Amino acid sequence: MALEKSSIEELLGNDADSLLSHVCETIPKEKLHIPSSTYVDDVWYHSDRGNRVLQNLQRILNHGRLGGTGYVSILPVDQGIEHSAGASFAKNPAYFDPENIVELAIEGGCNAVASTFGVLGAVSRKYAHKIPFLVKINHNELLTYPNSYDQIMFGSIEKAYDMGAAAVGATIYFGSEESSRQIVEVAKAFEKAHELGMATVLWCYTRNSAFKVDGTDYHASADLTGQANHLGVTIEADIVKQKLPTNNGGYLALNSGDSSYGKLDQRIYDELTTDHPIDLTRYQVANGYMGRAGLINSGGASGKDDFAQAVKTAVVNKRAGGMGLISGRKAFQRPMEEGIKLLNYIQDVYLNEEITIA
Structure with missing residues (x-):
């Protein structure tokens, strides 16, 4: 049974009124390309994407509990490389087995399952026709000593195609x-993926120690993540994945004193955003060509208030004009029944017609 709005309000707690009643007065909703049952026809059809890409995008949007809504709920499990397998699966060793990962996505009603060449390849013949595969083509691995933070290719676009993937993803x-090297590598990979008929999803993460200024971390600031999204859609990502913004003013902080970084316009902060999380996320959507490329926000690490946090993130994403959530650790780092429940809670936000675009 789907969550009623009253149950969603209860999970939101003291934030319920602020999140559910907010009206965005920065970038109006009328300017956005909002997810809908006809999104492929309304938006992607007019692009340079070929018929097979449109077919795979429609296949993803039609699958799972959110099928036909224009929204997506994706299960991503690439943490075995990104965060090490032991650290990721010690809480629930069943997910060392790739089949359980795919089963969680299916039983959880997801639109797609995102994972590595190895995970999806291990069970592709059994499952590639049952749920859309999103193959992650590059990763940051943490076995090199000392740890280095770089995204390197783990396989080819042709291999993802042979596996029957509906889409490829990269960071x-x-x-x-x-x-600079990553942009060139991924741009070429995405071009090949579109040529072969697969959709493209880009994890648009920021990373630089300089983005921490005077004790404040701006890696998830709206202005920096918004620009990351804009670079992502420039290399033709169909969907961009981004962390929910936690603050703003990254460019301002990095341009304080004698330092100079990037370019900014004060209207980013005075007119295009406020400190409200929906307005900050709306700016991320705007940088994805006003929603022509869908914005999916990440669910974040697992913690003690996972169900409430997942619902809150979904409400912010939906009301900002985003396309959905891609949540992994909150779901797989717990027993499967609870993981399914959490994924369903996220989906219920998008299924609830009373929760509208701000």
């Missing part, structure tokens, strides 16, 4: 020393 660490 770029925008702002890092390695970002």
Whole structure:
């Protein structure tokens, strides 16, 4: 049974009124391309994407509990590389087995399952026709000593195609020393993926120690993540994944004193955003060509208030004009029944017609 609005309000607690009643007066909703049952026809159809790409995008949007709504709920499990397998699966060793990962996505009603070449390849013949595969093509691995933070290719686009993938995903660490190489690599990979008919999803993360200024971390600031999204859609990501903004003013902080970084316009802060989380996320959506590329926000690490936090993130994303959530650790670092329940809670936000665009 889907969550009623009253149950969603209860999970939101003291934030319920602020999040559910907010009206965005920065970038109006009328300017956005909002997810809908006809999103492929209304938005992607007019692009240079080929018929097979449109087919796979529609396949993803039609799958799972959110099928036909224009919204997506994706289960990502690439943490075995990104955060090490032991650290990721010690809480629930069943997920060392790739089949359990795919089963969680299916039983949880997800639109797609995102994972590594190895995970999806291990069970592709059994499952590639049962749920859309999103193959992650690059990763940051933490076995090199000392740890280095770089995204390196783990396989080819052709291999993802042979596996029957509906889409490929990649990460770029925008702002890092390695970002120029990563942009070139991923741009070429996405071009090949579109040529073969697969959709493209980009993890648009920022990474640079300089983004921490005077004790404040701006890696998830709206202005820096918004620009990362804009770079992502420039290399034709169909969907961009981004962390929910936690603050703003990254460019301002990095341009304080004698330092100079990037370009900014004060209207970013005075007119296009406020400190409200929906307005900050709306700015992320705007940087994805006003929603022509869908924004999915990440669910974040697992903690003690996972269900409430997942619902809150979904409400912010939906009301900002985003396309959905991609939540992994909150779901798989717990027994499967609880993981399914958490994924369903996220989906219920998008299924609830009373929760509208701000």
